[in-house]
Amino acid sequence: MLVNGARQAGKSTLTRLAADGRPGTVVRLLDDAATLRAAQDDPAGFVEHDKLMVIDEIQLAPELLRAIKVLVDLDPRPGRFLLTGSSRVLALRTLPDALPGRMEVIELWPFSQGEMSGGPDLFIDAAFRHGAGLEHSSRLRKRDYLELAVAGGFPEAVRRTPRRRTAFFASYLSTLIERDVLEVSSIERQGDMFRLLALLAGRVSGLLVPGTLAGQTGIPRTTLVRYLELLATVFLIKSIPAWSSGQTARAVGTPKLAFVDTGIVCHLIGQDTARLDEPDGAAGPVLENFVVMELARQLTWAEERARIYHYRTKDKLEVDAVIETPDGRVIGVEVKAGATVRTEDLAGLRNLASHLGDKFVAGYVLYTGQQTLSYGGKIKALPIDALWLLAP
16 A cells, blocks of 8 residues: 655554564655665665565665566555655656555645544535535634644644744755655756746646646746646645536636635745735635645545536636536535625526536535535535535
């Protein structure tokens, strides 16, 4: 099994906890220079072990995967190897033809709000089960949600003071670009990557158009596309694909940009809670990113198998998150940073509902108000913290 995910998301801690109490377990930390040399010099001997072996940061020695494949082919008992990786291991340029079909991959994200607060984190299951029947009230206000977004979900960042959190994010991004990205692919100029990151943070929750970004950064389009793929490979950004059906020919097919963690976004744009809350602050796009990534996290454990998309028509009607099950049932989520929901805020959800008919389970405006409001047509407004406090 491979636990893949962002650096500092808790992969090493999780795997060690999982391995505790299993007699004979061996833990190999490839961050240790001597251990890494041993893995590179003798991959077959390095992985020879009868019990469970935990190998941390497998992307540092991808040649181990071929040696593991040989052992697994000879003895296919499950649960012999527990691997972690801070980049999408299957995207590594040095990856041998090793373990497709033999390795289960689990992606580990930064903490969700439910994980940090003890909430059930089952909004998606509740939404598909109860539709427009959901009800929730909250004590939180806009500033509370902004504080959560600024802190993000990395364990080390959450427990720090705002000043020390800034130092964590600066170090995190430097390590990511100067080490993790280079493990996946060579880049011509690291300065271009940092410049691109700052530009992306300023466009968070916007459409991801490589041609436009290339023009604004001066980076050739082909190079820029490769850089975007690298940033996704090291779990920094995520592309939210556009949703459409055979009935929605006027839908725009361009994906949307999301950052895996809103704390990093706020660091890159230099906005704390107070600055976000100003009239020209980035509260709207940051809270949209915050909600979309909470939904993306939930999809990894929800009972309902579903995928997340966004919806935008050529007439600029939008739905921030469209969650669709394999049988075509859909819930729509629109995010508003304000405590008041206006009629125009419902236009995208109503357009989506009109195309889907009975397949439209419900639409929700998640906002910073404190009450549940009903607007008919299977559409309701709910406080944002319904995301992690509601359960089926």
